[in-house]
Amino acid sequence: MTNPTGIFITLDGPGGVGKSTTLTALAELLRRRGRPVHTTTEPSNSPLGRFTRAHADRIHGHALACLVAADRYEHLRTEIRPRLDHGDTVLCDRYLASTLVVQRLDHVPERFLLDLNADVLLPHLAVILTADAQTIAGRLAARGAHHRFERDPQVPARENELYQRATEVLRGMGVPVLAVNTTESTPEEAAEQIASAAPPSPGSVTTSPADRT
Template sequence: MTYGRFVTLDGPGGVGKSTTLGTLAELLRRFGTPVHTTAEPSSSALGQFTRSHADQIQGRALACLVAADRYEHIRSEIQPHLDGGETVMCDRYLASTLVVQQLDGVPERFLLDLNADILLPDLSVILTADPQAIRRRLAERGAHHRFERDPKVPAREAALYRRADQTMRRLGVPVLVVDTTQATPSDTAKRIASALRAVPGSVASGPIDR
């Protein structure tokens, strides 16, 4: 059986994750790669509930909702498309959890325990940008949730994503970090596509090594 590759895109709000994902998907399809794009929270009823209540539900309760949606997302959408040989690209995944939920006061150990049996990506892409550029982009775009309304968050996020990078590598996940301060979505997509050429076309699942 041929399995697809699982690629995740994470990073602070305002770094261009969604635009880059769409650009990358179009680029890969032009090369003949079957691609399925998705996002977290997922489009399921649980994912929609999590997204719509993320400003009201906080801390460990929100972390548990995010993890529950992730397990259902893997079972109902991600794994079937991988089994069909598609490259699955997800806008936000574990690296975002390790940052956003820690901004909400949840310890990393708790988050890793919650996600101990998830499917790990074949490539984790972390998009970054200068905190000042992020603040400017968020002001122009408008905040999507409570974290983006706090002007102190971009600098804290940058530090937490550096830590998440190291945690993902410790879990055995290849990580590509791309600074989007000056790069266009097209430039970023080309960098990711180039990195994907070195990723085997198979997906290994199993518990996180603690």
């Protein structure tokens, strides 16, 4: 399998932290700077991804973790890798860090999750968006919960703790991780921080974790 020539950036963080709006702002910023950008999300928009998203409130624990991982491998094969091979900068809303948090909230052991995802492509840059628990709770109340975890008022604080642990795990795997606090910053300001930390151009990273497949 050939090494990808594009740049793979993932955005993760608690529900209500602003992932989607920040990703949109980041994509627009990078395009203005001349980069070819492809945006995507997990669960993916494939039939498997749509099934996973639609049933995430009813399927729990190890079974849901396996569905998420299966969708990720298919997502890599059919969308992410082809776009990287084309030289795009791929921005993904949720990836491995979310697995290390959301599935841990569902009582799945970290070791099981790491083994399940042992062959996934690692990003050139993993962005963890953070905000204080009170801010997140307020945003969730304003927009409404998207899944069962967001309906638990104790989850935001627990998610922040687990994302700190996920950051340690990813860095231990050699993945560059950027933490961006969105408590007071706008999506455009967060996008500027991420763009400044991103690899300078497609094909410029030759020894990143994403090349070790």
